[in-house]
Every structure is written in structure tokens, then in C-alpha cells.
Amino acid sequence: xxxxxxxxxxxxxxxxxxxxxxxxxxxxxxxxxxxxxxxxxxxxxxxxxxxxxxxxxxxxxxxxxxxxxxxxxxxxxxxxxxxxxxxxxxxxxxxxxxxxxxxxxxxxxxxxx
Amino acid sequence: xxxxxxxxxxxxxxxxxxxxxxxxxxxxxxxxxxxxxxxxxxxxxxxxxxxxxxxxxxxxxxxxxxxxxxxxxxxxxxxxxxxxxxxxxxxxxxxxxxxxxxxxxxxxxxxxxxxxxxx
Numbered sequence: 166x167x168x169x170x171x172x173x174x175x176x177x178x179x180x181x182x183x184x185x186x187x188x189x190x191x192x193x194x195x196x197x198x199x200x201x202x203x204x205x206x207x208x209x210x211x212x213x214x215x216x217x218x219x220x221x222x223x224x225x226x227x228x229x230x231x232x233x234x235x236x237x238x239x240x241x242x243x244x245x246x247x248x249x250x251x252x253x254x255x256x257x258x259x260x261x262x263x264x265x266x267x268x269x270x271x272x273x274x275x276x277x278x
Numbered sequence: 279x280x281x282x283x284x285x286x287x288x289x290x291x292x293x294x295x296x297x298x299x300x301x302x303x304x305x306x307x308x309x310x311x312x313x314x315x316x317x318x319x320x321x322x323x324x325x326x327x328x329x330x331x332x333x334x335x336x337x338x339x340x341x342x343x344x345x346x347x348x349x350x351x352x353x354x355x356x357x358x359x360x361x362x363x364x365x366x367x368x369x370x371x372x373x374x375x376x377x378x379x380x381x382x383x384x385x386x387x388x389x390x391x392x393x394x395x396x397x
Contacts, residue, residue: 197384199385201386206390206391207390207391208282208369208371208388208389208390208391209321209369209371209386209388210388211385211386211387214385255321259384264309264326264328264333264384265323265326265334266311266323266384266386267323268320268321269320270320271320271321
């Protein structure tokens with residue numbers, strides 16, 4: 166069975182500060198890992214994904230995430246937060262041959278001026 | 279492509295009424311998913327289809343919920359009768375089969391959602 170745990174339902178950072186959103190997963194098979202972002206009153210949009218190969222994945226808007234198998238983690242980072250980054254972020258897991266995507270509970274990011 | 283299109287965007291109804299939510303997936307996508315989002319339970323997968331055929335409906339909460347996909351460009355999620363606890367945002371998402379066009383990963387494209395309020 167697969168599951169995703171996002172640590173912290175709310176994260177607040179100052180504009181220009183480092184963004185770190187934490188995600189740990191559980192999977193009995195090699196996972197595919199995703200980060201999605203949801204802006205108010207919109208659907209989720211793909212930010213980045215890890216399938217195989219390079220463990221450091223770069224996404225849109227300056228975000229990146231690193232797959233660490235030994236820690237079963239896939240944390241999302243951005244060096245410098247911008248006001249427009251304020252949104253809810255979801256970590257998700259699926260696997261090859263599997264069509265279900267399991268989402269974490271989400272982390273709402275607040276960016277202070 | 280206009281993306282995944284859902285209607286209505288907002289629906290307010292009274293308990294006991296029938297609710298029908300509609301979805302038009304991205305042309306060429308062969309998987310369609312219905313999710314429900316609430317504050318308490320987060321994003322829950324209700325059902326998904328492959329080539330218009332329901333594959334897994336284990337997430338459908340109870341018999342009051344039903345979903346159909348009569349063709350590749352249209353799906354409905356129906357709740358009859360509706361109850362206040364059904365109030366949520368319902369998302370439709372579509373994707374290509376893994377291994378084609380998405381580097382082997384099942385990337386979902388979501389619609390904007392249908393916000394349902396049952397009074």
C-alpha cells in the first residue's frame with residue numbers, strides 16, 4: 166500500500182526566504198513522486214515529478230525536489246519565496262503500472278511581505 | 279486544448295435533491311478520475327475510468343453516488359439523494375496511459391472543480 170505524509174499543514178515564510186515543504190512516502194514498490202500546486206479556486210497543477218534517473222528534479226517557478234530513497238522523502242524547496250508562491254502544495258505518489266495517485270493532506274504556504 | 283472542463287463551477291442545492299456534475303477530459307487522454315476535496319479528508323479518489331470503462335470505484339462513498347462515462351469526451355458524477363455531508367469540491371482529472379507522452383508517469387491534468395453545497 167502507498168501513502169504520503171506531509172509534515173505541517175501550514176508553513177509561513179518571509180518573501181525572499183527559503184521555502185521547504187516536507188513530504189515522506191511509503192511504497193512497497195519503486196514510486197513515482199509528484200508535487201502539485203493549487204491556487205485559490207483552481208484545480209491542481211503539476212509542479213514537478215520524479216520517475217527514474219536523476220534524484221534532483223527541477224520544476225516550474227524555481228521549485229525543485231530531491232528524491233531520497235534511504236529517507237523515503239521527497240521534500241520541495243525554493244531558494245527565495247515570492248508572494249505569488251502563496252498556495253496549497255500537495256505531494257503525491259503512484260508507481261509504474263499503477264494508475265491511482267495518492268495525495269498527501271496538503272501544506273498551505275503563506276508568504277509574508 | 280482548453281484543458282479539463284467541469285460544470286457547474288458552483289452548485290447549491292437542498293438535501294434530497296439530485297446533483298449531476300459534468301466533466302469533459304482533454305482530447306486523447308484515456309484515463310479519467312473523479313476526486314473529492316474536503317477540509318477534513320483532503321483529496322479522495324472516488325472512481326476512475328480507462329477508455330470509458332470504470333476500473334476502480336472503491337472510493338465511491340455509498341450507493342447514492344454513481345459515475346458514468348458514455349464516451350471519450352464526457353463523464354458525469356451523480357449524487358442522488360444529496361446530503362449536507364456531500365458538500366465538497368469535486369474535481370475531474372484526465373491523463374494519458376503511463377508510458378506514452380508523459381515519460382512513464384501518470385500525470386494528472388485537473389479541471390477547476392465543482393463546488394457543491396448541500397443545505
